[in-house]
Amino acid sequence: MTEKLDRILFNSSWLDMFHRADGLLETAIGSDHFPVTCNLYGSVRKRKREFKFESKWLLEDDCKPVVMEAWCNQSRGSDNAGLCRKLKRTKFKLLKWCKEKYGNQRRTKEQL
Numbered sequence: 001m002t003e004k005l006d007r008i009l010f011n012s013s014w015l016d017m018f019h020r021a022d023g024l025l026e027t028a029i030g031s032d033h034f035p036v037t038c039n040l041y042g043s044v045r046k047r048k049r050e051f052k053f054e055s056k057w058l059l060e061d062d063c064k065p066v067v068m069e070a071w072c073n074q075s076r077g078s079d080n081a082g083l084c085r086k087l088k089r090t091k092f093k094l095l096k097w098c099k100e101k102y103g104n105q106r107r108t109k110e111q112l
Contacts, residue, residue: 051091066097
């Protein structure tokens with residue numbers, strides 16, 4: 001069980017002064033604590049959505065060949081660099097395959 005303990009608290013007078021303020025839960029690196037940042041003037045950057053492998057993809061016959069093609073290409077450099085390149089290549093191939101197979105799922109959800 002996980003619990004989120006990190007929060008940004010404010011009151012109405014503070015919000016009147018900083019009406020565009022927002023909080024962002026950053027990625028935890030080397031710890032189970034997630035840094036929290038507060039931007040007083042709103043988000044400056046858009047945050048990319050984190051890649052998540054969907055278990056439903058395993059039920060599709062055409063998923064395994066996509067992974068095999070991306071994973072089996074040779075990668076130069078150290079073992080770690082090669083592994084990173086293979087993971088990145090596999091991620092992009094899977095995202096492309098998913099978009100072709102299922103279309104834009106976010107738009108579909110919004111339409112439903």
